[in-house]
Amino acid sequence: MMRSRRRFLIFFAAAGALLVAFIAWPLLRTLLASPPAVLWRTWQEGEVRAAILLTFGASAAATGLALLFGIPLAYVLARADFPGKTLVEAVVDIPVVVPHSAAGIALLMVFGRQAFLGKAFALAGIRFVSAVPGIVIAMLFVSLAFLVNAARDGFRAVDVRLEAVARTLGASPWETFWQVTFPLAWRSVLSGVIMMWARGLSEFGAVVILAYHPMVAPVLIFERFESYGLAYARPVASLVILISLGVFLILRWVGRDAKR
């Protein structure tokens, strides 16, 4: 019996290994295709560096916005029961399944130069089309579900009775949230932050519709590939993969370390 189970596991592991190789191989190929000297030269190109920094910064800004508005939303979804809750949860998830270029068009309908919100923000000097705020809202739109859902699950895992007891011990709802609920759920929130930020970095479709310029890294890679071909696009791709991997590992490690 143990023998047959072992064989069964080996069979499944072999199938799974193919999939892991399918992910790892192309990434490794791209990384190894560019020697360190080439990567260093690429990094020193002003255009490339600007694109990478813009990508990281815009995604961080989108994540910050999502924290500000998404944490309250996540808490409400975790704790309150109200008619239409399923609908709200579905709305949060929709951007994940909509083709991202379509999401970009949808945002343009509201934040475009002729649209109402676009005009309103323009009065305050904020433009979305072909500008950094456009990149930020494009990233926000397509990736906020990762943060909201992770935070919601984190809050849901905190026993309501802990909050109830905190109240009887003299804590207001606000104090209860910051001293009991959030400290117990922050790991889920952090994992949501990491996933959202990483998802925002990689966004191409929605960003390219709202703001081809200034160029984020995915758009730069696309442009170099279209205009000059693979050899010219590859070093940028390698560099972006390398940096993303590095940051991703660091954030995962930070989350892991705090667990102890």
Add this chain to the structure above:
Amino acid sequence: MQSVDGESLRLEGLTVAAGGFRIANLNLEVAAGEYFVLLGPTGAGKTVLLETVAGLHRPLGGRVWLGGEDITAAPPEARRIGFVYQRQALFPHMTVAENVAFGLALRQQPRWKRALPGPGRRARRRASRRPEVAAMLALLRIAHLADRFPAHLSGGERQRVALARALVLRPRLLLLDEPLSALDPQHREALRAELRRLHAELGATVVHVTHDFEEAVALGERVAVLHRGRFEQVGTPEAIFRRPASRFVAEFVGMRNIFAAEAEPGNGRTARLRARGLIAAAVTARRGAVHFAVRPEDIVLARHPLDSSLRNVFQGQVAAVEQRGALAYVTVAVPAPEGEPLPFVAAVTAPSLENLRLRPGETVWLGFKASAVHVF
């Protein structure tokens, strides 16, 4: 130790609907310093009632009075009512001492600081070293656990921490929601004694919710039986088991043979229970004033003296026979040296009732094992 000085509680026409439970038009008065037990089966709405008193649910109607003050509209944090849940209600990210200091730390800080995680934590650390915390940990005999985290505590230790955390704030009222139900029998017995001692020493007003009648008898000065959101009966434990007000109460209370007794040391692990001079053997470590009970189905009846392997054998007269379905309940009056005879109820099957030809007035022998005697 400072006393707690509990206040009186009065519920006036309280109506609540929450979590699928409905309580309608409930009236109740609990005196200051009283130990009051709310008894009821699972699903009777006991937890919802306690949570409403604590301010965690808003009642649809009626009022809640605490020490003459109408607190119906007050938020939980303004009520100074302590709450202990059945389990899992310690803050897992704080040590035992920090759990106990939670409320004290809140009281000492300016509002804006209390609403942030960082300063809150530092204030808790500071407050956890205060003498009140140490005194409360000592009172609950958990001083040695001060720096442990809840994950490393036993069920009984956790409940002691939860009690300390509530009591250190000197609550006007202490609400206990099945505080002993998640414990194994040994710890349950110990913590029950602890609750009795704390109540006597501190003078707190306690409302204790349970589904266990033994617990109600052991702790409650008065007991209310809650069923489907309303009180079936309110009274002393004695009154409830002697004169159940409804069929539900009688069946819920279940144990028919409950007697007050004095427990004295016996041979080995047994004790001698003296009830009106009649002596029964039981397996228990309890001494002093106790109650004991024997289930009707654990009592054997015979027309002739019973074989001697049973530790408890008495002779008596059949007082009543009540047939219910396949079982008959036979009440046997056993003469006691001091006072009225003790009425034991035994359950027998219909065929053995035939065989024994039991009729009122007949002399019978009844017997039960020492291990069948529940002492509480």
